[in-house]
Amino acid sequence: MKRKNYGLLILLLLVHLQIHFSSGKNDGVCISKGGRFPPYTSEGKPPKKVGKGAKDLTLCRVFRKKTCCDVAQTYPASLSARRLASTGEASQECLQLWELLECSICDPQIGVQPGPPLICASFCDRVYQECANAYFSMDANKQVIAPCGLNEFVCGQAAEWVSNGTELCHAAGFAVKLSDDAYVGAEEASCYGGRASLDSIADSWKSSRPEFPRKAVNLGGLEYFQQWVQEMPFSEKISWAVGGLVLTSGLLFMRLDQRILAFFISSRFHI
Numbered sequence: 001m002k003r004k005n006y007g008l009l010i011l012l013l014l015v016h017l018q019i020h021f022s023s024g025k026n027d028g029v030c031i032s033k034g035g036r037f038p039p040y041t042s043e044g045k046p047p048k049k050v051g052k053g054a055k056d057l058t059l060c061r062v063f064r065k066k067t068c069c070d071v072a073q074t075y076p077a078s079l080s081a082r083r084l085a086s087t088g089e090a091s092q093e094c095l096q097l098w099e100l101l102e103c104s105i106c107d108p109q110i111g112v113q114p115g116p117p118l119i120c121a122s123f124c125d126r127v128y129q130e131c132a133n134a135y136f137s138m139d140a141n142k143q144v145i146a147p148c149g150l151n152e153f154v155c156g157q158a159a160e161w162v163s164n165g166t167e168l169c170h171a172a173g174f175a176v177k178l179s180d181d182a183y184v185g186a187e188e189a190s191c192y193g194g195r196a197s198l199d200s201i202a203d204s205w206k207s208s209r210p211e212f213p214r215k216a217v218n219l220g221g222l223e224y225f226q227q228w229v230q231e232m233p234f235s236e237k238i239s240w241a242v243g244g245l246v247l248t249s250g251l252l253f254m255r256l257d258q259r260i261l262a263f264f265i266s267s268r269f270h271i
Contacts, residue, residue, distance in 0.1 A: 004149065012120035014202065015129045024090065028112050029043075029045055029046055029112060030042045030043055030044065030045055030046070030068035030111050030112060031111070031112060031113065031114050032114070034077075034116065034171045035116055035142070035144070036142040037073065037105055037117070037173070038072045039069055039072075040068045040072075040073070040074075041055075042068050042070075042079070046112075047066045047108035047112065048066065048067075049064065049065050049070070050064050050067060050070060051253040054071065055071050056070075057070070057071065057074045057106065058074045058075055058078045059074040059077045059081065059106075059108040060077065060099075061109065063103070063106040063107060066108045067106045067107075068105075068106070068111030068112070069106035069111070073105050077099075077103065077105070078156050080098070080102055080146060081098060081099045081102060081147075083146070083147040083148065084098050084131075084134060084147035087147070087152075088134045088147040088148050089129060089133075089134060089135055090131060090134035090147075091131075091134070092132075093130040093198070094127075094134050097130050097131065098131060101119065101127055101169075101172075101174070101193075102195075103115050103232035104117040104119060104174070104192040104193075107192055109190055110192050115175055116173060116175040117192060118173050118175045118176070118177050118192060119169050119174045119177070119191055119193055119208055120176075120192065121169075121176050121177060121178050121191075122169060122193065122194070123165075123191075123193025124165030124174075124176055124193075125166075126165070126170040126193075126221040127169070128162070128164060129165070131158050132155065132159040133157050133158070133241070134147070134158055134159050135148040135155045135157055135158075136148055136155065136156065136157075136161055137149065137156070138154070138161075142173070143173045144171060145158075145162075145168075146172070166178070171223050177194075185214065
């Protein structure tokens with residue numbers, strides 16, 4: 001009788017463990033994304049601040065204070081953006097949005113989720129809208145499309161490889177959360193490029209610039225933000241451009257483009 005009871009207890013324990021491990025809970029620690037994305041050196045540890053030095057971020061510096069990334073992730077992302085800017089013949093808007101997409105791997109909320117970076121379908125659509133005419137090629141080793149490089153034999157516009165934003169994000173190695181939240185195994189997972197993600201990015205902006213006026217958040221308007229930027233000393237404008245106002249490290253001198261600012265601010269306050 002006791003043996004039967006022990007057997008039942010062991011069975012229940014195994015079932016409990018199976019449910020626990022299959023539930024997708026990771027206690028907020030970094031989980032490498034797999035696929036084309038280099039593994040995190042902080043695998044199994046919580047996101048943390050990145051210090052200056054050899055491991056510092058070369059892109060996506062707005063996430064410096066809390067991220068799973070180091071140079072291992074941002075160096076390939078910066079190469080991708082550089083290729084898009086040179087041989088990819090991308091527009092300014094496409095370059096900005098593509099860098100934002102590449103920076104998803106450094107978002108701390110994305111870093112602790114299993115699987116490839118999960119991107120909101122609406123954001124993928126925006127990237128496709130601006131990048132449909134930019135040139136991409138197929139990376140035979142990683143089986144993903146990437147901005148066309150100098151030595152590529154076959155390059156084509158994004159619209160020739162894929163027909164919409166969801167296909168573009170999938171083809172580039174990302175996972176996509178559809179507008180109806182239908183994403184198997186990650187119903188509660190937040191996607192990058194949605195309202196929660198934009199709120200997080202805006203909070204990172206404010207924390208990286210302590211003097212950012214609090215009333216700007218209450219006003220929620222592009223006009224106030226632009227006025228604040230115009231009043232900023234020129235040296236600080238340069239610092240923001242290089243340090244990551246729009247998540248960039250200054251591969252190009254990013255002007256404070258009204259349309260991209262309008263996208264972020266209107267998305268954050270009016271979604």
